[in-house]
Amino acid sequence: MQGIIMKAIAGFYYVKTADNLYECRARGIFKNRKITPLVGDKVTISVDESDPTKGRIETIEDRSIELVRPPVANVTQAIIVFSVAQPDPNLNLLDKLLAICAYRGLKVVLCFNKVDLENASFIQSLETIYEHAGYKVIPTSATNHIEIDALKAVLKDEISVFAGPSGVGKSSLLNEIQAGMQLQVGSLSKKINRGKHTTRHSELIELTSGGMVVDTPGFTSMDITEIEIESLSDCFLEFKQPSESCRFNNCLHINEPHCGVKDAVKNGAIHQSRYDSYVYFINALEEHRRFKSW
Ligand SMILES: Nc1nc2c(ncn2[C@@H]2O[C@H](COP(=O)(O)OP(=O)(O)OP(=O)(O)O)[C@@H](O)[C@H]2O)c(=O)[nH]1
Ligand SMILES: [Mg+2]
Ligand SMILES: [Zn+2]
Numbered sequence: 001m002q003g004i005i006m007k008a009i010a011g012f013y014y015v016k017t018a019d020n021l022y023e024c025r026a027r028g029i030f031k032n033r034k035i036t037p038l039v040g041d042k043v044t045i046s047v048d049e050s051d052p053t054k055g056r057i058e059t060i061e062d063r064s065i066e067l068v069r070p071p072v073a074n075v076t077q078a079i080i081v082f083s084v085a086q087p088d089p090n091l092n093l094l095d096k097l098l099a100i101c102a103y104r105g106l107k108v109v110l111c112f113n114k115v116d117l118e119n120a121s122f123i124q125s126l127e128t129i130y131e132h133a134g135y136k137v138i139p140t141s142a143t144n145h146i147e148i149d150a151l152k153a154v155l156k157d158e159i160s161v162f163a164g165p166s167g168v169g170k171s172s173l174l175n176e177i178q179a180g181m182q183l184q185v186g187s188l189s190k191k192i193n194r195g196k197h198t199t200r201h202s203e204l205i206e207l208t209s210g211g212m213v214v215d216t217p218g219f220t221s222m223d224i225t226e227i228e229i230e231s232l233s234d235c236f237l238e239f240k241q242p243s244e245s246c247r248f249n250n251c252l253h254i255n256e257p258h259c260g261v262k263d264a265v266k267n268g269a270i271h272q273s274r275y276d277s278y279v280y281f282i283n284a285l286e287e288h289r290r291f292k293s294w
Helices: 026-033 091-104 120-132 148-155 170-177 188-194 229-235 237-243 261-266 272-292
Strands: 002-009 012-017 019-027 042-047 055-058 078-083 107-113 136-139 157-164 204-206 212-214
Touching: 002 078, 012 055, 019 042, 019 204, 055 078, 078 148, 091 107, 091 229, 091 272, 107 120, 107 170, 136 148, 136 272, 148 170, 157 170, 170 212, 229 237, 229 272, 237 261, 261 272
Parallel strands: 019 055, 078 107, 078 157, 107 136, 157 212
Antiparallel strands: 002 012, 002 042, 012 019, 042 055, 204 212
8 A cells, every 4th residue: 555654753653644544653664775664755555454543664766856845755845934023134144045946956036024023115026035036925914814825825736845944924824724623832931032943843744725734843044064165156046047148057156257257246137135145155255165175
Protein backbone atom coordinates (compact mmCIF):
# COMPACT_ATOMS: atom_id res chain seq x y z
CA MET A 1 0.00 0.00 0.00
CA GLN A 2 1.21 3.49 -0.76
CA GLY A 3 1.07 6.45 1.55
CA ILE A 4 2.74 9.54 2.89
CA ILE A 5 4.35 10.06 6.30
CA MET A 6 2.28 12.71 8.06
CA LYS A 7 3.98 12.67 11.44
CA ALA A 8 7.05 11.17 13.09
CA ILE A 9 7.38 10.70 16.83
CA ALA A 10 10.13 8.72 18.53
CA GLY A 11 10.51 6.02 15.90
CA PHE A 12 6.81 5.81 15.05
CA TYR A 13 5.65 7.02 11.66
CA TYR A 14 2.05 7.90 10.94
CA VAL A 15 1.38 7.01 7.33
CA LYS A 16 -1.71 8.20 5.52
CA THR A 17 -2.93 5.98 2.70
CA ALA A 18 -5.96 6.51 0.47
CA ASP A 19 -8.27 5.21 3.16
CA ASN A 20 -6.51 5.09 6.54
CA LEU A 21 -3.85 6.28 8.92
CA TYR A 22 -1.38 3.60 10.02
CA GLU A 23 1.07 3.67 12.89
CA CYS A 24 4.26 2.26 11.40
CA ARG A 25 7.74 1.23 12.31
CA ALA A 26 10.47 1.37 9.69
CA ARG A 27 12.25 -1.75 8.46
CA GLY A 28 15.60 -2.33 10.12
CA ILE A 29 17.33 -2.03 6.78
CA PHE A 30 16.77 1.75 6.75
CA LYS A 31 18.60 2.12 10.03
CA ASN A 32 21.48 -0.03 8.77
CA ARG A 33 21.75 2.20 5.71
CA LYS A 34 21.45 5.29 7.91
CA ILE A 35 18.25 6.38 6.17
CA THR A 36 15.80 8.18 8.42
CA PRO A 37 12.25 8.31 7.12
CA LEU A 38 11.03 11.89 6.98
CA VAL A 39 7.69 13.56 7.27
CA GLY A 40 6.59 14.03 3.65
CA ASP A 41 8.20 10.81 2.46
CA LYS A 42 6.17 8.80 -0.01
CA VAL A 43 6.34 5.22 1.20
CA THR A 44 4.95 1.76 0.69
CA ILE A 45 3.81 -0.09 3.79
CA SER A 46 2.70 -3.54 4.76
CA VAL A 47 -0.07 -3.91 7.34
CA ASP A 48 0.40 -6.06 10.48
CA GLU A 49 -1.54 -9.28 10.36
CA SER A 50 -2.35 -9.12 14.05
CA ASP A 51 -3.30 -5.44 14.17
CA PRO A 52 -4.83 -3.78 11.08
CA THR A 53 -4.11 -0.25 12.43
CA LYS A 54 -0.37 -0.89 12.46
CA GLY A 55 2.15 -1.39 9.70
CA ARG A 56 5.73 -1.36 8.55
CA ILE A 57 7.45 0.96 6.11
CA GLU A 58 8.87 -1.21 3.34
CA THR A 59 10.21 1.28 0.79
CA ILE A 60 10.82 5.01 0.55
CA GLU A 61 10.47 6.80 -2.78
CA ASP A 62 13.31 9.07 -3.92
CA ARG A 63 12.84 12.56 -2.53
CA SER A 64 12.32 15.51 -4.84
CA ILE A 65 13.62 17.78 -2.11
CA GLU A 66 14.81 17.32 1.45
CA LEU A 67 14.85 20.04 4.08
CA VAL A 68 16.91 19.86 7.23
CA ARG A 69 15.14 22.52 9.24
CA PRO A 70 12.38 21.47 9.53
CA PRO A 71 13.15 17.86 8.58
CA VAL A 72 10.62 17.29 5.80
CA ALA A 73 10.76 15.72 2.34
CA ASN A 74 8.98 16.48 -0.93
CA VAL A 75 7.88 19.97 -0.02
CA THR A 76 6.76 21.79 -3.17
CA GLN A 77 6.65 25.38 -1.99
CA ALA A 78 7.73 27.74 0.77
CA ILE A 79 5.42 30.36 2.20
CA ILE A 80 7.83 32.96 3.50
CA VAL A 81 6.18 35.06 6.16
CA PHE A 82 7.46 38.40 7.39
CA SER A 83 5.47 40.90 9.39
CA VAL A 84 5.26 44.51 8.26
CA ALA A 85 5.71 45.52 11.91
CA GLN A 86 6.35 43.94 15.31
CA PRO A 87 8.90 42.75 14.37
CA ASP A 88 9.85 45.11 11.51
CA PRO A 89 10.76 43.31 8.30
CA ASN A 90 14.47 42.68 7.85
CA LEU A 91 14.81 42.80 4.06
CA ASN A 92 18.36 41.51 4.08
CA LEU A 93 17.18 38.38 5.89
CA LEU A 94 14.18 38.11 3.59
CA ASP A 95 16.43 38.29 0.52
CA LYS A 96 18.64 35.61 2.03
CA LEU A 97 15.69 33.23 2.50
CA LEU A 98 14.47 33.96 -1.02
CA ALA A 99 17.91 33.24 -2.46
CA ILE A 100 18.21 29.98 -0.55
CA CYS A 101 14.75 28.84 -1.65
CA ALA A 102 15.63 29.65 -5.27
CA TYR A 103 18.89 27.75 -4.89
CA ARG A 104 17.06 24.70 -3.54
CA GLY A 105 14.46 24.84 -6.28
CA LEU A 106 11.58 25.70 -3.98
CA LYS A 107 8.73 27.76 -5.33
CA VAL A 108 8.00 30.75 -3.06
CA VAL A 109 4.97 32.76 -2.08
CA LEU A 110 5.74 35.79 0.04
CA CYS A 111 3.33 36.74 2.76
CA PHE A 112 3.54 40.10 4.52
CA ASN A 113 1.51 39.65 7.69
CA LYS A 114 0.17 42.07 10.32
CA VAL A 115 -0.95 44.61 7.71
CA ASP A 116 -3.35 45.89 10.37
CA LEU A 117 -0.34 47.46 12.10
CA GLU A 118 1.07 49.55 9.24
CA ASN A 119 -0.01 52.26 6.80
CA ALA A 120 -0.97 51.30 3.28
CA SER A 121 1.86 53.12 1.51
CA PHE A 122 4.56 51.30 3.46
CA ILE A 123 2.92 47.95 2.71
CA GLN A 124 2.57 48.92 -0.94
CA SER A 125 6.27 49.77 -1.16
CA LEU A 126 7.18 46.30 0.11
CA GLU A 127 4.78 44.66 -2.31
CA THR A 128 6.26 46.65 -5.19
CA ILE A 129 9.84 45.60 -4.45
CA TYR A 130 9.01 41.92 -4.37
CA GLU A 131 6.44 41.83 -7.15
CA HIS A 132 9.05 43.49 -9.37
CA ALA A 133 11.46 40.81 -8.25
CA GLY A 134 9.06 38.22 -9.66
CA TYR A 135 7.38 36.96 -6.52
CA LYS A 136 3.75 36.41 -5.69
CA VAL A 137 3.03 38.62 -2.68
CA ILE A 138 0.05 38.30 -0.34
CA PRO A 139 -0.46 40.98 2.32
CA THR A 140 -2.35 39.40 5.22
CA SER A 141 -3.59 39.96 8.70
CA ALA A 142 -4.22 36.88 10.78
CA THR A 143 -5.95 38.83 13.53
CA ASN A 144 -8.18 40.84 11.16
CA HIS A 145 -8.74 37.96 8.75
CA ILE A 146 -7.41 39.82 5.70
CA GLU A 147 -6.52 37.90 2.51
CA ILE A 148 -6.71 34.51 4.22
CA ASP A 149 -8.65 33.15 1.24
CA ALA A 150 -5.86 34.24 -1.11
CA LEU A 151 -3.44 32.32 1.07
CA LYS A 152 -5.69 29.25 1.05
CA ALA A 153 -5.79 29.42 -2.74
CA VAL A 154 -2.00 29.19 -3.12
CA LEU A 155 -1.81 26.28 -0.66
CA LYS A 156 -4.15 24.12 -2.73
CA ASP A 157 -2.48 21.15 -4.44
CA GLU A 158 0.89 21.86 -2.80
CA ILE A 159 2.91 20.66 0.15
CA SER A 160 3.93 23.92 1.73
CA VAL A 161 6.33 24.86 4.45
CA PHE A 162 5.92 28.11 6.36
CA ALA A 163 9.16 29.87 7.10
CA GLY A 164 10.17 33.18 8.57
CA PRO A 165 11.39 34.77 11.76
CA SER A 166 9.83 34.11 15.13
CA GLY A 167 6.79 36.16 16.06
CA VAL A 168 5.70 37.15 12.54
CA GLY A 169 2.48 35.13 12.81
CA LYS A 170 3.08 31.84 11.00
CA SER A 171 1.11 29.78 13.52
CA SER A 172 -1.60 32.45 13.73
CA LEU A 173 -2.04 32.32 9.94
CA LEU A 174 -2.26 28.54 9.96
CA ASN A 175 -4.88 28.70 12.69
CA GLU A 176 -6.86 31.12 10.52
CA ILE A 177 -6.54 28.88 7.47
CA GLN A 178 -7.83 25.91 9.34
CA ALA A 179 -10.04 26.52 12.34
CA GLY A 180 -9.38 23.91 14.96
CA MET A 181 -5.75 23.46 14.02
CA GLN A 182 -4.98 24.99 17.43
CA LEU A 183 -1.33 25.65 16.89
CA GLN A 184 0.33 27.32 19.77
CA VAL A 185 0.59 31.07 19.38
CA GLY A 186 3.27 32.69 21.41
CA SER A 187 3.10 35.87 23.39
CA LEU A 188 4.76 38.58 21.39
CA SER A 189 6.48 40.45 24.18
CA LYS A 190 8.26 37.35 25.39
CA LYS A 191 9.33 36.43 21.88
CA ILE A 192 10.72 39.76 20.82
CA ASN A 193 12.72 39.90 23.99
CA ARG A 194 14.12 36.43 23.89
CA GLY A 195 13.69 35.37 20.29
CA LYS A 196 12.17 32.08 21.46
CA HIS A 197 10.31 29.79 19.14
CA THR A 198 6.97 28.42 20.17
CA THR A 199 6.64 25.74 17.51
CA ARG A 200 8.89 22.73 17.88
CA HIS A 201 7.69 19.56 16.20
CA SER A 202 6.93 19.15 12.54
CA GLU A 203 3.93 17.50 11.09
CA LEU A 204 2.03 17.51 7.82
CA ILE A 205 -1.43 18.90 8.18
CA GLU A 206 -4.11 18.21 5.58
CA LEU A 207 -6.16 21.28 4.85
CA THR A 208 -9.89 21.01 4.31
CA SER A 209 -9.48 23.74 1.67
CA GLY A 210 -6.89 21.59 -0.14
CA GLY A 211 -3.17 20.98 0.11
CA MET A 212 -0.90 20.12 2.99
CA VAL A 213 1.23 22.29 5.22
CA VAL A 214 4.01 21.90 7.74
CA ASP A 215 4.04 24.26 10.67
CA THR A 216 7.76 24.73 11.05
CA PRO A 217 9.81 26.16 13.79
CA GLY A 218 10.46 29.74 12.68
CA PHE A 219 14.04 30.60 12.02
CA THR A 220 15.84 33.88 12.29
CA SER A 221 18.97 33.12 10.36
CA MET A 222 20.11 30.76 7.66
CA ASP A 223 23.46 30.07 6.12
CA ILE A 224 24.03 31.75 2.77
CA THR A 225 27.34 29.89 2.34
CA GLU A 226 25.59 26.83 0.92
CA ILE A 227 25.38 28.88 -2.31
CA GLU A 228 28.48 29.25 -4.52
CA ILE A 229 29.45 32.81 -5.43
CA GLU A 230 28.92 32.09 -9.12
CA SER A 231 25.35 30.83 -8.50
CA LEU A 232 24.13 33.68 -6.32
CA SER A 233 23.05 35.84 -9.25
CA ASP A 234 20.74 33.06 -10.48
CA CYS A 235 19.06 33.07 -7.08
CA PHE A 236 17.91 36.66 -7.61
CA LEU A 237 15.17 35.96 -10.14
CA GLU A 238 14.96 39.50 -11.52
CA PHE A 239 18.71 39.59 -12.32
CA LYS A 240 18.30 36.93 -14.97
CA GLN A 241 17.14 38.99 -17.89
CA PRO A 242 19.38 42.06 -17.29
CA SER A 243 22.43 39.82 -16.82
CA GLU A 244 22.04 38.65 -20.40
CA SER A 245 23.45 41.99 -21.51
CA CYS A 246 26.53 41.82 -19.27
CA ARG A 247 29.69 41.91 -21.37
CA PHE A 248 31.34 39.11 -19.40
CA ASN A 249 29.81 35.71 -19.17
CA ASN A 250 30.98 35.24 -15.59
CA CYS A 251 30.04 38.79 -14.54
CA LEU A 252 29.40 39.04 -10.80
CA HIS A 253 27.78 42.47 -11.28
CA ILE A 254 30.11 44.15 -8.81
CA ASN A 255 33.03 45.99 -10.45
CA GLU A 256 32.80 44.73 -14.00
CA PRO A 257 32.27 47.28 -16.82
CA HIS A 258 29.22 46.98 -19.10
CA CYS A 259 27.10 45.17 -16.56
CA GLY A 260 23.42 44.76 -17.41
CA VAL A 261 22.49 44.24 -13.78
CA LYS A 262 24.11 47.47 -12.61
CA ASP A 263 22.41 49.29 -15.50
CA ALA A 264 19.09 47.83 -14.38
CA VAL A 265 19.70 49.09 -10.84
CA LYS A 266 20.44 52.57 -12.22
CA ASN A 267 17.29 52.72 -14.31
CA GLY A 268 15.12 51.28 -11.54
CA ALA A 269 14.31 47.90 -13.10
CA ILE A 270 16.11 46.23 -10.18
CA HIS A 271 15.34 47.67 -6.78
CA GLN A 272 18.31 49.15 -4.90
CA SER A 273 17.60 47.19 -1.71
CA ARG A 274 17.68 43.90 -3.61
CA TYR A 275 20.99 44.81 -5.21
CA ASP A 276 22.37 45.90 -1.81
CA SER A 277 21.45 42.49 -0.37
CA TYR A 278 23.13 40.81 -3.34
CA VAL A 279 26.38 42.77 -2.83
CA TYR A 280 26.25 42.05 0.88
CA PHE A 281 25.96 38.29 0.24
CA ILE A 282 28.71 38.34 -2.39
CA ASN A 283 31.01 39.94 0.19
CA ALA A 284 30.00 37.37 2.79
CA LEU A 285 30.65 34.53 0.33
CA GLU A 286 34.05 35.92 -0.65
CA GLU A 287 34.95 36.29 2.99
CA HIS A 288 33.87 32.71 3.57
CA ARG A 289 35.92 31.47 0.62
CA ARG A 290 39.06 33.31 1.83
CA PHE A 291 38.56 31.90 5.29
CA LYS A 292 38.17 28.35 3.96
CA SER A 293 41.33 28.55 1.82
CA TRP A 294 43.56 29.33 4.79
N1 LIG B 1 -1.54 42.73 15.05
C1 LIG B 1 -1.35 41.49 14.61
N2 LIG B 1 -0.78 40.57 15.40
C2 LIG B 1 -0.59 39.32 14.93
C3 LIG B 1 -0.99 38.96 13.62
N3 LIG B 1 -0.65 37.66 13.43
C4 LIG B 1 -0.09 37.23 14.57
N4 LIG B 1 -0.05 38.22 15.49
C5 LIG B 1 0.50 38.12 16.87
O1 LIG B 1 1.91 37.95 16.78
C6 LIG B 1 2.37 37.10 17.83
C7 LIG B 1 3.19 35.94 17.28
O2 LIG B 1 2.38 35.10 16.50
P1 LIG B 1 2.74 33.55 16.20
O3 LIG B 1 1.66 33.06 15.30
O4 LIG B 1 2.98 32.82 17.46
O5 LIG B 1 4.12 33.72 15.42
P2 LIG B 1 5.03 32.57 14.76
O6 LIG B 1 5.54 33.12 13.49
O7 LIG B 1 4.29 31.28 14.68
O8 LIG B 1 6.24 32.46 15.82
P3 LIG B 1 7.18 31.18 16.13
O9 LIG B 1 6.32 29.99 16.33
O10 LIG B 1 7.90 31.60 17.36
O11 LIG B 1 8.12 31.06 14.97
C8 LIG B 1 1.12 36.67 18.60
O12 LIG B 1 0.98 37.52 19.71
C9 LIG B 1 0.00 36.90 17.60
O13 LIG B 1 -1.24 37.16 18.23
C10 LIG B 1 -1.60 39.96 12.78
O14 LIG B 1 -1.98 39.75 11.62
N5 LIG B 1 -1.74 41.20 13.33
MG1 LIG C 1 4.69 29.34 15.45
ZN1 LIG D 1 26.88 41.99 -14.68
